[in-house]
Amino acid sequence: MADPERRDRADRATPAERPDHPDPEDRLVLDADCRRCPALVESRTRISWGNGPRDADVVVVGEAPGAGDPDAGTWKGGNHTGCAYTSRHSGRRIRRLLADLGYADRAFYTNAVKCFPEGEDGGNREPTDEELSNCRGHLESELEVVDPDVVVATGRHATETLLAFEGETLDGFLDSVCDPRECPTLGVTLLPILHPSYQEVWLSRLGLNEAEYRERIAANLP
Numbered sequence: 001m002a003d004p005e006r007r008d009r010a011d012r013a014t015p016a017e018r019p020d021h022p023d024p025e026d027r028l029v030l031d032a033d034c035r036r037c038p039a040l041v042e043s044r045t046r047i048s049w050g051n052g053p054r055d056a057d058v059v060v061v062g063e064a065p066g067a068g069d070p071d072a073g074t075w076k077g078g079n080h081t082g083c084a085y086t087s088r089h090s091g092r093r094i095r096r097l098l099a100d101l102g103y104a105d106r107a108f109y110t111n112a113v114k115c116f117p118e119g120e121d122g123g124n125r126e127p128t129d130e131e132l133s134n135c136r137g138h139l140e141s142e143l144e145v146v147d148p149d150v151v152v153a154t155g156r157h158a159t160e161t162l163l164a165f166e167g168e169t170l171d172g173f174l175d176s177v178c179d180p181r182e183c184p185t186l187g188v189t190l191l192p193i194l195h196p197s198y199q200e201v202w203l204s205r206l207g208l209n210e211a212e213y214r215e216r217i218a219a220n221l222p
Contacts, residue, residue, distance in 0.1 A: 020095045020104065021074055022051040022083045030141055034114070036134040043118035045070075048078030048086075050110030050142045057106045057222045059148040059188075060085065060094060061139070062195070063157040064113035064127050079116040085109040093196040094154060101218050108146045112139055112161040132161055140165070143186055149222040150180075151188045155195030162190050174205060178216040191220050 027049040035041050048065035066087055068077020075088035085091040091109075098107045112127070113135045119125030127135075139161070143151070153159040156173040163170055165185050170176060176192045183190050194202050194213075203213055 020092070020099055021086060022109070024082060026051045027083055028054070028108075028110075028142060028145065030138050034138075037115065037131045040113070040115035040117060040131060044115035045079045046082040047114050048082060048084045048111060048116070049114060050108055051083045052108030052146075053105060054108075054146055056108035056146050056148055058098070058103055058150050058152055059108045059110065059143060059146055060098065060152045060154065061158045061162065062090070062094075062109075062111045062154050063161075064111050064124065065116045066090070066124050067116055067118070067122065078111070083109075084111045084114075090154075090196040093199075097196070097214070097217075098152075101214065101221065103221065107152075108142070108148065110139065110142050112136075112158055114138060126157065132164075136161070136164070140186075143188065148188055150220070151183070151186070151190050152217075152221075153190060153192050155198070158195075159190070159192040162186070174202065177202075177206060178213070178220065180220045189220075191217070193217055 028051065029049050034047060062085060065078035065084065068079040068087060070076055070080045072088055075086060075092050077087035077091065078084045085094055095109070098104065113131055117125050117127045117131065151162055153162050156170065159173065159176060160170050162183065166183050173192070177194060178191065181190045203210065
């Protein structure tokens, strides 16, 4: 087991001291003050833009930034850092997974919706169809800039967002996990995986242990 004190020190480190945490200057800002969705303008702290190499082989797409924790140290979350996938739980986990598979410098991270969608309890609600549609142009622009070979969609909602470009729907998310699908409209291969926040919950349903799950992901990356 990792030393808790050592782990906490690492979590408090500055981005420059954490190679798996993006530099805020690395954001691909497409519309610095986007106001397409009034409710999201009200709930967000910052727009959470995609970040990573502009020639990445893989683009990782989540649903939307979480509320985040402004007091968390390094991993505050995209709502506060302005960088997608920078929360302590899901952001840190998915970045370490890709790094362990050899993609530390070959992955670009973003979300289907760039602003935190606040629910009545202060946590995340699901983005509306209109919000997803309003932000789809930003995601398409990111994919055009980066031109990846594979898009890794983390979770059901991110997967559905990518399939919407193809005019397709999703029939049973678990059946699609680690099952690549060609997306000719986007010119990429779509690889659905489990959302990192719920990975442990669903791995047993898939009949996989973590090592087997990672092997399946790795087998479908370029």
